[in-house]
Amino acid sequence: MSRRAIARRELDSLSREKTIVLAILIQVVIAGFSSVLVADDVVAAAGEVENLRARRFEDRATARDAFDRGRVDAVVHAEARDGRVAVSASVPRSSLRKTVIVVQLRAALTELERAERADRADHLAFDPLPVPPRSDASPYFGFSYVLVVPLLVFLPVFISGAVVVDSLTEEIERGTIELLRVAPVSLAGIVEGKAGLLAALAPLQVLLWVVLLALNDIAVDNVALLVALTAAMAVLAVAAAAALALALPVRQRAQLTYSLGMLTAFAAAAALPEHPATTVALLAIGSATRVTLVHVAGYVVAAVLAAVALRRHVARISPERYG
Amino acid sequence: MRPRTVLRIARWETTKGVGGLDRGAVAVVLAAAAFVVAFGVVGLVGGVALEDGIYRVGVDEDSPFHDPVAVDDALAVVEPDPAVVDEGLRPGEGYDLYVESGPERTRLYLVRRDGEPTDKSLAALAAFRESVEAYNERRMRSEDNETAAFPVVVTVEFVERGTDGGADDGGGGPDSDGTGGGGGEGGGGDGQDDDGGLPSTGGGDGGGFGAPSIGAFDLFGTAGTSGSPSAIAPPFPFQSLVLAFLFVLPLNFVIQAYGSSMLSERLDRRGELLLVAPVTPAEIVAGKTLPYAATSLAIAATVVAGLWLIGAGAGPLSVLAVVPLSLLFLALTFLGAMFARSFKELTFVSVTVSTALTTYAFVPAIFTATSPVAFVSPLTVAVRDLTGAGVTPGQFLFATGPPTLVAGVCFLFGLGVYREEDLFTQRPVHLKALDALAGRIRRPRSLALVVALLVPFVFVAELVAVALLFALPVALSIPLVLATVAVIEELAKALPVYAGFVNGRYERTAGVGAAAGAAAGVGFFLAEKLSLLVQVVGLPDVAVADAAFQTGLGSNSLAAVAVLAVAPLLLHVATATVSALGASRDRTAFAASLSLATLLHLVYNLAVVSRLV
Numbered sequence: 001m002s003r004r005a006i007a008r009r010e011l012d013s014l015s016r017e018k019t020i021v022l023a024i025l026i027q028v029v030i031a032g033f034s035s036v037l038v039a040d041d042v043v044a045a046a047g048e049v050e051n052l053r054a055r056r057f058e059d060r061a062t063a064r065d066a067f068d069r070g071r072v073d074a075v076v077h078a079e080a081r082d083g084r085v086a087v088s089a090s091v092p093r094s095s096l097r098k099t100v101i102v103v104q105l106r107a108a109l110t111e112l113e114r115a116e117r118a119d120r121a122d123h124l125a126f127d128p129l130p131v132p133p134r135s136d137a138s139p140y141f142g143f144s145y146v147l148v149v150p151l152l153v154f155l156p157v158f159i160s161g162a163v164v165v166d167s168l169t170e171e172i173e174r175g176t177i178e179l180l181r182v183a184p185v186s187l188a189g190i191v192e193g194k195a196g197l198l199a200a201l202a203p204l205q206v207l208l209w210v211v212l213l214a215l216n217d218i219a220v221d222n223v224a225l226l227v228a229l230t231a232a233m234a235v236l237a238v239a240a241a242a243a244l245a246l247a248l249p250v251r252q253r254a255q256l257t258y259s260l261g262m263l264t265a266f267a268a269a270a271a272l273p274e275h276p277a278t279t280v281a282l283l284a285i286g287s288a289t290r291v292t293l294v295h296v297a298g299y300v301v302a303a304v305l306a307a308v309a310l311r312r313h314v315a316r317i318s319p320e321r322y323g
Numbered sequence: 324m325r326p327r328t329v330l331r332i333a334r335w336e337t338t339k340g341v342g343g344l345d346r347g348a349v350a351v352v353l354a355a356a357a358f359v360v361a362f363g364v365v366g367l368v369g370g371v372a373l374e375d376g377i378y379r380v381g382v383d384e385d386s387p388f389h390d391p392v393a394v395d396d397a398l399a400v401v402e403p404d405p406a407v408v409d410e411g412l413r414p415g416e417g418y419d420l421y422v423e424s425g426p427e428r429t430r431l432y433l434v435r436r437d438g439e440p441t442d443k444s445l446a447a448l449a450a451f452r453e454s455v456e457a458y459n460e461r462r463m464r465s466e467d468n469e470t471a472a473f474p475v476v477v478t479v480e481f482v483e484r485g486t487d488g489g490a491d492d493g494g495g496g497p498d499s500d501g502t503g504g505g506g507g508e509g510g511g512g513d514g515q516d517d518d519g520g521l522p523s524t525g526g527g528d529g530g531g532f533g534a535p536s537i538g539a540f541d542l543f544g545t546a547g548t549s550g551s552p553s554a555i556a557p558p559f560p561f562q563s564l565v566l567a568f569l570f571v572l573p574l575n576f577v578i579q580a581y582g583s584s585m586l587s588e589r590l591d592r593r594g595e596l597l598l599v600a601p602v603t604p605a606e607i608v609a610g611k612t613l614p615y616a617a618t619s620l621a622i623a624a625t626v627v628a629g630l631w632l633i634g635a636g637a638g639p640l641s642v643l644a645v646v647p648l649s650l651l652f653l654a655l656t657f658l659g660a661m662f663a664r665s666f667k668e669l670t671f672v673s674v675t676v677s678t679a680l681t682t683y684a685f686v687p688a689i690f691t692a693t694s695p696v697a698f699v700s701p702l703t704v705a706v707r708d709l710t711g712a713g714v715t716p717g718q719f720l721f722a723t724g725p726p727t728l729v730a731g732v733c734f735l736f737g738l739g740v741y742r743e744e745d746l747f748t749q750r751p752v753h754l755k756a757l758d759a760l761a762g763r764i765r766r767p768r769s770l771a772l773v774v775a776l777l778v779p780f781v782f783v784a785e786l787v788a789v790a791l792l793f794a795l796p797v798a799l800s801i802p803l804v805l806a807t808v809a810v811i812e813e814l815a816k817a818l819p820v821y822a823g824f825v826n827g828r829y830e831r832t833a834g835v836g837a838a839a840g841a842a843a844g845v846g847f848f849l850a851e852k853l854s855l856l857v858q859v860v861g862l863p864d865v866a867v868a869d870a871a872f873q874t875g876l877g878s879n880s881l882a883a884v885a886v887l888a889v890a891p892l893l894l895h896v897a898t899a900t901v902s903a904l905g906a907s908r909d910r911t912a913f914a915a916s917l918s919l920a921t922l923l924h925l926v927y928n929l930a931v932v933s934r935l936v
Contacts (some may be wrong), residue, residue, distance in 0.1 A: 089478065089857040090479075092482065125466060129455050286443070
């Protein structure tokens with residue numbers, strides 16, 4: 001009962017601080033703008049590929065002249081040498097469009113190579129595999145699932161932990177934890193009430209983003225598993241945050257250690273067979289394998305263990321320490 | 324401001340400030356940062372397989388297409404079950420693409436829903452195509468007859484336009500005497516000794532023949548490449564992403580420590596001690612900010628030195644470009660710490676500041692290659708410096724001036740509330756914000772100054788709006804930009820007036836309202852002439868930008884330019900007076916009159932732009 005009272009008080013103070021709207025708004029912008037940006041990139045990319053126009057010059061000097069005047073973007077010279085076609089291409093060094101230019105040249109020259117190879121097929125031991133047809137798929141289809149969805153899962157998780165650090169260090173630094181303790185609540189009750197509420201908020205936000213993404217024509221698969229994964233991650237994050245805040249009850253240090261720790265943990269997770277971001281992407285795009293499911297189960301187990309460990313740890317802390 | 328006092332406060336901040344960092348904490352920070360940077364570099368260069376197995380391809384082990392699928396990270400091999408494709412492939416069967424290899428021909432099945440292939444299936448096909456191409460390439464490399472396997476040899480060279488001949492100063496690439504521009508027909512002995520085995524790299528240092536990624540650290544693509552067509556690597560296109568990662572990420576940690584320190588001054592009246600000491604608030608703030616500004620400068624310098632060591636053309640210009648960005652981070656965090664009532668509120672504010680400023684730095688820089696809009700972000704200057712493209716003084720000023728001004732103004736407003744009655748009281752954020760504005764108002768005339776101070780904000784906000792919207796079709800982007808501009812400008816003029824009335828600086832009469840509104844309008848008009856800076860980088864060539872800033876120089880008519888010089892003055896005075904009249908009454912009247920003013924502004928904008936564009 002008392003735990004629920006603490007959670008309700010925490011929710012109350014969160015909703016009074018209207019700045020939480022800012023944090024939520026930022027995530028809405030990520031969810032909304034990502035699709036706009038992606039769409040524009042597609043248009044740009046498609047436009048660029050078909051924009052290669054060839055001009056023939058009599059000799060290299062005139063071609064180079066046109067290049068220097070900026071009339072052509074690249075000069076290509078081809079000659080037969082030792083049974084090969086030797087192509088040399090000059091691309092402007094300082095032009096920042098050089099990436100686009102090189103990509104276009106490469107596409108054209110690959111076609112040339114394919115044709116030349118077919119002519120010499122008799123001399124090859126391996127017959128190149130036929131290349132599947134070009135599809136008009138968006139080259140950024142995977143982007144939404146590989147980057148945007150993981151971002152929208154991990155941002156709420158991160159913020160939840162950060163708020164737990166704030167909430168606990170503030171009670172301790174201001175000395176208001178003393179007041180809470182005269183109420184019939186144990187220190188464990190206070191910590192669990194605060195951490196529990198914020199762990200519950202993260203999956204709720206993810207549910208909201210799934211709906212928003214669906215409105216943006218990005219269908220998210222395995223929603224239930226995704227929410228379970230977020231909940232497990234959030235429990236891990238808030239448990240770590242709570243333990244940290246109790247160990248280092250100064251906001252500056254606790255907060256800095258928390259965010260660096262999260263970053264380190266995220267980088268270190270690369271050592272897992274499947275990075276958490278990949279797990280999220282595979283669930284969201286609907287390509288989850290047994291390995292993915294094992295990872296989700298692992299996180300849930302780890303979350304339960306972390307919650308139990310936190311409870312035991314807090315029970316052993318003497319509340320007098322923060323008096 | 325006395326330098327010695329500032330330095331002394333800075334020393335306190337680093338050594339014994341509340342919750343200052345001790346040596347152990349610094350060691351932890353450095354270790355974690357080194358770890359993350361190491362992983363980041365490995366991830367960026369080695370390509371962490373985030374997209375591990377996102378497309379499932381059903382392909383038989385005996386199929387020639389099995390190997391290409393098996394080695395591709397994005398594709399996962401699934402044991403094929405011929406029964407599923409009897410009547411076409413349907414969703415939910417566990418495949419995104421199905422390859423059925425026969426002796427004669429190979430059939431590909433896409434997942435179809437209602438007769439149409441799904442987006443995911445099409446994306447899987449595109450990934451499959453790429454992986455087959457890469458596979459062919461690898462097989463060809465083990466052929467004995469290299470001439471037949473690689474019939475085309477390409478040498479790409481990055482040369483300076485306008486410099487005669489191939490004299491390209493040390494940028495690698497093959498040793499060229501004829502490739503660039505020599506006149507002779509076969510004059511191009513370009514260092515490519517063909518009978519010597521593989522058509523591998525020329526003499527240059529950047530040749531990537533092998534993995535289709537660029538040579539280890541040539542992130543900025545200044546070296547030439549050569550090899551078969553598929554092996555020539557485009558220069559890495561996401562410099563701004565790497566830079567955002569390297570430059571902006573550390574700033575987030577700096578502002579976290581800074582925000583905590585500033586806010587903790589406000590807990591339990593701790594800041595009282597400094598306030599009663601014989602130092603001015605400006606000295607306190609400068610002293611407490613100095614260590615964090617120095618840290619962010621040191622980080623930027625370290626990053627640039629690191630990039631320089633691995634061969635990018637980075638120099639002091641890159642560091643200079645990042646300075647306004649770090650000042651902006653610090654200034655907004657300072658303001659946030661002054662307004663926030665609790666640690667939680669500060670966290671929300673700093674998350675918002677981080678995300679908004681990262682977007683501001685990153686999104687315009689994406690267009691570095693294609694549009695002058697990129698110069699909205701100071702990061703673009705760093706990108707150009709690193710790619711060796713250089714910037715003109717005008718472009719540098721344009722990219723770094725407005726953010727520096729905004730940072731300065733934020734510090735100024737924050738100082739306005741660095742006093743006892745604001746530091747130690749719990750007032751809602753919006754009232755504190757009004758306090759900060761009103762802090763600078765003493766008489767009606769000073770209103771013009773406050774509004775003028777807001778113009779850099781307006782300028783940056785409008786630039787960001789242009790950068791975010793310019794990629795949309797003009798028919799959509801121009802009205803959207805005009806509406807955004809109207810809202811931003813009217814808010815900038817009306818809020819200080821409202822603050823003046825709320826804080827009792829003015830009498831609540833219509834006459835005072837009209838006078839205040841007129842002052843605000845004039846102040847805004849004068850400061851707005853700053854926007855002529857957009858000329859420097861040729862932004863008016865972008866139709867949207869011309870619509871937003873209405874320099875009128877997009878048109879050739881002298882009359883239009885003349886009208887555009889006077890008309891805005893009338894407009895700003897008129898709309899500011901409308902909203903000021905509302906502000907002199909109460910909140911509801913203010914909201915209504917502000918909406919009316921915005922609408923007037925929008926109508927004016929539409930009328931002017933439809934004449935000119």
